[in-house]
Amino acid sequence: MKISINRLKDYIPFDLSTKEIADLLTAGGLEVEGVTTYESVKGSLNGVVVGEVLSCEPHPNADKLSLTKVDLGNEIVPIVCGAPNVAKGQKVPVATVGAILYPLSGESFEIKKAKIRGEVSLGMICAEDELGLGAGHDGILVLDTDLPNGSPVGPLFDIKQTEVLEIGLTPNRADAASHLGVARDLKALLKKDLVLTDVDAFTIDNSDRIIEVSVADNEDCPRYSGLTLSNVKVAPSPKWLQDYLKAIGLEPINNVVDITNFILHDLGQPLHAFDADKIQGNKIEVKRMPSGTKFVTLDGKERELSGEELMICDESEGLCIAGTLGGLDSGVSEQTSTIFLESACFGTDVVRKGAQFHGIKTDASFRFERGTDPNMPVFALKMAALLIKELTGAVVSSPITDIYPDPVADFEIPVSYRHVDRLIGQEIGKERIKEILESLEIKVSNETESGFVAVVKPYRVDVTREADIIEEVLRIYGFESIPLKEDYQADFLAEHPEKDTNKLQYRVTEMLAGIGYSEILTNSLTKSSYATQASFLDQEKDVVILNKLSEDLGVLRQSLLFTGLEVLAHNINRRQKDLKLFEFGTVYAKGSEGYDEGQRLSLFLTGNATRENWMQAVKAVTFTDLYAVVEALLTKLNISNQEVNVIETSPYLFGLELVVNKKPVGHIGLLSPEIGKLADVKQEVYFAELDWTRLTKLAKSQGKFQEISKFPEVRRDLSLVIDQEITFDQIKQLATTAGGKLLKRINVFDMYKGDKLEEGKKAYALSFYLQDNQQTLTDKVIDKTMGKLMQTFEKNAGALIRK
Template sequence: VGATLYSGDEEFKIKKAKMRGEPSEGMICAEDEIGLGTSHDGIMVLDDAAKIGMPAKEYFKIETDTVFEIGLTPNRIDGASHIGTARDLAAFLSQTKEITLTKPSVDNFKVDNRNLPIDIIVEDKVACPRYTGVTVTNVNVGPSPEWLQNRLKAIGLNPINNLVDISNYVLHETGQPLHFFDADQIDGNKVIIKTLPEGTSFITLDEVDRKLSSEDLMICNEKNGMCIAGVFGGIKSGVTENTKNVFIESAHFNSVYIRKTAKRHDLHTDASFRFERGSDPNVTEYALKRAALLIKEITGGEISSEIVDVYPEAVQDYNVDLTFKNLKRLIGKEIEKEKVKSILKSLDIKIVDEDEVKLSLKIPTYRVDVQREADVIEEVLRIYGYNNVEISEHVNSSLSYSQKPDKEVIQNTISDILTANGFNEIMCNSLTKEDYYNNLESYKPENLVKIFNPLSNDLNAMRQTLLFGGLESISYNRNRRNPDLKLYEFGNCYFLNKSENENLLKKYNEEKHLALFVTGNKTEENWIVNAEPTSFFLLKSFIENILLRLGFDLNQISADDISSDILTEGLSYHYNQNKIAEFGMVSKKILRSFDIDTNVYFAEFAWNQVIKRSAKNNIRYTEIPKYPEVRRDLALLIDKSVKFSEIKDLANKTEKKLLRKVSLFDVFEGEKLGANKKSYAVSFILQDENKTLTDKQIDKIMNNFIRVFEKELNAQIR
């Protein structure tokens, strides 16, 4: 009573209880309940040698061990092994005491006979830069010795049999993944590293029939595939309880190939975990010898071939120059030269040359994360100790330079304006559904940037427009009885230029856009006013307010009618012949595909162009005029094809100095006007900042307007 048992993550404390009416002062346990095994078949029965009061640790001969749980960052794959961790500890401890790292020796490796040679052929030397193999015959598969089982249990692995246990043991000891093949299943006594045709069927150890990609690297015999290289073994070639002869693989695979294959098949193993992050090409032979010697010792096997090592281009240590100036600049402290050299030596980094300015270094191949000078400086600081770098009491700063215009400031300003006008900001996924672009002319499917190995068909392409993400948001809100919406989004859009095959920077284009969405009612219905639906002109007012705030002169913006498979009614704004925005009503066909049964008005700014053009637009502030403005109205009878923008443009060209504003305040159409005719009532605001306008001046200007309208637009004054 009072003892605490641990089973997995669960904790159980033994208390006094009654069983069948009798008091219980303890608990009879199975193996798994006291952490001595995995069996739960029945209680553990002790023999007569077990004395009452004898420590269980002494009776079961449990070794005293300490387990360190180390949280590695993804770049430190060299530390994902016992030797790797010991190597790092030795580097740190050697700064204060004499200490060296001693690895298990493989010097006694020797070939017992040559009864089972295996040929190795590497067809893809990019995907497999090094492949090492050897055979061991006459092995006896069975339980592992107690010491091996205990060490595997200590790191959370369940013992299987001596061959599997040796493979796992060497993996965690050296960090090098191994694969054991049943040598009797290798047809033709040949191991061939190659790819197989697209769609080839291959059954893996988990008994799943997988369809291979033509990019999956395979370990094959003369007839069939045996293993997905660096990822997962096949069901037919692996070792079993009946295995007598073993072929040991110790290889170095290209991390890119392994990562893609593992993701493609959703297979994530201890081997792929290490290969994906970069294994050491120069440890394969050591790990192979270590495994072969353990098999020989534990299973009674014989090494029955020479080691075959296919390594056409040896991977050399990385060359990096470390300058003392940069070391001091990045660390913030000057470290003695001899101390730096001592740290580098402890990290197995060789100093091949030195002078007063720099050290020329060779980085060992197992440190795939140390490729640059900054990486070396980080290593020096890590061993030297962050706590040994004093924090200065003075704060030094410098004035930063920011580009004009400041893109972030402008974006925040426009966001504030839109929010103040009742808009909500949305942030949609840049990944979208390829099907949205099927049969579209405005955004052609061939211009899509597609995703390799997408997680789903709903996220298999990069967006060309912000429209579809916004419509998803509108549909989501409408389905939850929130139909009155004003939304905006700043986001990047992506385009593929197929004509550019050589320059990747030109082949893939990224543009920033601003999108506005307006739908539902402008205001909620209440007792004062009726609900008023949103309109094209409401959206237009928001667009023009944005452009005005950015310093654009609306009189210099040209508007063209557009009608497309995206917008049924719309305008395209151009400034200095550059398109800066398109807006209008979204087509009913597209809205139906999102189950939206009301009008949606959409605008999309080419934000990069807007920012670029706004940089030249300085907003000018003037005093409030002392002299009054004058309004004059004209009623113009014109053809229905004439747009108000044409009237406005002509007026601005005719009177550039005194004309302040042109507004349309009434439109009338009827049979009395004649076929294809309409009447526009237009107001003109005139003002002189230096004096009061006289009737003579005003009449002259208005007569000029009338003359121009009659000549250019065939207008009649009513």
């Protein structure tokens, strides 16, 4: 949200610098994210001065150029000029050497000392478009001024400069979505009075054009005000109004529309101007229209109404989606001579639902969705009417219609002084508390020794509880005014040190980044169609967003798979096909007793394992590449005793389920092509999703350490023929049990499947590493251990030992 410093000074006179104001507002809760400078003419004509042409002679080496001598006050300089209208005695704008010009078209350029066709030129006599003042380029701009030669030309063109604050408005501070709202905070922070626009001059000129108004739903439209103005002359706005709008990032349209935009950003009250001659039956009806009704909005799009939107209608058709966007034919045009000016208060829910259903975001809907001041419509109407009369020559042709059957009451909030002191952390005094609240237009009533009742105006939709009142006191009193005591301390007694999940995540992130994986961060919202098309997801468990922005963002994800696949598709479509990605994220599901959520870690591997080079052939990634990363990750977390179960169900063509302490902690495998195609990924993808919540509980702060054995390690190899269904993990578990403490590790160094073996069989070549930490192993002990291993494999795995 952009706020003009110059306009703020109209509300609160101050002489602080813009930086001081920005720091003050930020400390008070309105964070100023940046400060920019608006110039009505870019560059503000710096370096351009009034010059007087003392002489003008033809250029000796060019037919269309002139040699001039120009008095710049403190010096007389030669300037070569190509304008046909340059003449002796003229007062002209001269861009001096070093000045930078910003023409209306083309790039900016710096004026430099030059030699043109052999003649020295120390400046430039400028045309209107070269200065950025207008489109004129027939000749130089001749000035009508008595300013001394050498004076800056800026004051002749009323060039305005204002610094603009960019405020990062939090959703709860709807009251501050205007210059008046920010000024209210400054009023409290600076302890100054607020200067409001005087609307006492508002009068009704006649009652020649009364528009009848009816409201069908006073809950969704608690207040509707309006009046009619005739003899309106639609034209461009005056310069001051255009400069105001441009400074806050708006393009001027015409005087009537610009005034409504001015009021919206100045007071936070949206207005809408209807062409009164297009209001059929001279009636305005605030009501709902049937579902399926076609309505063309101001942006030229035909929309189909849901039947839930509140509409502004005339006797026969819709004119405007209330609080959101007007209709194409109902607005103000150059032919408009009579307008009906609307100033209303609409319910937050009805505007939000309508705007989201149609995918419309406007400055008006932004404010109505968050809550506007129900006491502002008539004041804003009078202020706008006075401006329209002044700028268009209009007259007010009706009394103000104000339908407000149930005025919104102030909030009454009981407050305890003891609670104020307790939550703030120190006693700041009852008088200071009351002073701060009253400066924020919060009345203190029914005061007792122990507390009071705070009466809050309804425009402060965020102040409804005692804690909110205390927060208001603290943000104006100043967080920096609360000193930290030297003896603050915290004690924590626990049987085991608490795990820092952030450190665990950083440890894994560091490891994955170190082996070439890139971290991604995707949206928790995803498509509901994924759950209907992917059998491994349960559509009944989808957490559906009630106020969804679109169907593509309609549910919370049950898995990190599809949002990650969308990232893969985005990169693959841009010829980045070799990808290693990981993501820490939250998944959500509808449970039997509410909603469940958990943290997950996903890994994606696709494309080639190595880049093409002369030293080695390109090799595609494999399942083992990703499985090795998962094993290294578990090792990093000091998690051991993991088991695996083979899975061949969606979303995998084949894969493994990882189990620790008899509970699954994740799965890993090759995604089936059908799953990849749902996200437009057509190449093989290996994927792993780990239950990060469970892994952090299993993780140990450090692994077990032991002294390196002084006795040698022995290797023995075996070749086993086993059924293809038997996994290496099963063989490993059997070996670990049979080998006891002497078996340190086991490795597969070869595997064979083919016609030399019986169908359904495969051969493993295994190496076993034996070591005793207390003594050197003898052949007898080694043979006994290997015999025990072979016997176990033959008995429990049906293995054939190839000797």
